Amino acid sequence: MHSPKLQLEGVTHSYRSGKQSVAALAGIDLTVNEGEFVTIIGPSGCGKSTLFNIIAGVEEPTGGTVILDGEVNGRRAGKTGYMPQQPLLLPWRTVEENVMLGLDIRRVPRKRAQEQARELLKRFGLSDFAGHYPASLSGGMSQRVALLRTVLFHPSFLLLDEPFGALDALTRLSLQMWLQELWQSLKASILFITHDVREAILLSDRIYVFSARPARVLRVxxxxxPRPRRPEQLATPEAAGLEQELISLLLKEQTA
Incomplete structure (x- = not known):
């Protein structure tokens, strides 16, 4: 068994809304091992994105323990590659310059940053778009660029918050296959959020099912x-049975 990249133990989070305290997370236990692809699914507004903010060091938990790379409740900012739902590419920077953004922030020398960005763009088939600006890119291409920017910022642990949610079905499927190739090539650890049960089954080693807010883990x-995964595997009895199990859990939470 690989060692844990991330461990959450009893993580809670509350925030103020007017004079009231609102609980967002209710004792989350979660593990992502080295090189593992783990997905979180759950009802909208259950606190999944809040949990990502805590893992990335944007927010602190109200209670519980966050262990990242063996460090207990330590400084986490800059230790993960965090990609939100929207690509948020800078319109005045080319594709290459957008991919380099994290290295620029870290003050990596320009020549070395360019070399790393160009190598990554070539490795994953985007070299021809290096000089393009975001306005000329399709939705799927923008997501690819944003994902490579995230990878270059921190290639060993990626937090991906519904990165394909706004894409059409065919583009989404293409990006899922591309992400699987990227993940296996980099041997990265990934924590992924989606509302798409089939996407979770296609990509994941393990799936955490969250309850409605305040979020708790219903099932792992x-x-x-077998890997590498292909879309046709979703038609197998094993995948179909798992899909029904997960949908039933989510429907119960949606109507609770």
Missing amino acids: VSVGL
Whole structure:
């Protein structure tokens, strides 16, 4: 068994809304091992993005323990590659310059940053778009660029918050296959949020099912489909049964 990249133990979070305290997370236990692809699914507004903010060091938990790379409740900012739902590419920077953004922030020398960005763009088939600006890119291409920017910022642990949610079905499927290739090539650890149960099954080693807010873990499911995964595997009895199990859990939470 690989060592844990991330461990959450009893993580809680509350925030103020007027004079009231609102609980967002209710004792989350979660582990992402080295090189593992883990997905969180749950009802809208249950606190998944809040949890990502805590892991990334943007917010602090109200209670519980966050262990990242073996460091207990330490400084986490800059230790993950965090990609939000929207690509948020800077319109005045080219594709290459957008991919370099994290290195620029870290004051990596310009020549070395360019070399790293160009190598990554070439490795994952985007070299021809290096000089393009975001306005000329399709939605799927913008997501690819944003993902490579996230990878270059911190390639060993990626937090991906519904990165394909706004894409059409065919583009989404293409990006899922591309992400799988990227993940296996980099041997990265990924924590992924999605509302798409089939996407979770296709990509994940394990799936955490969250309850409605305040979020707690309802179930942890291992996905035993062989890798590399292909879309046709979703039609197998194992995948179909898992899909029904997960949908039933989510529907109960949606109507609770």
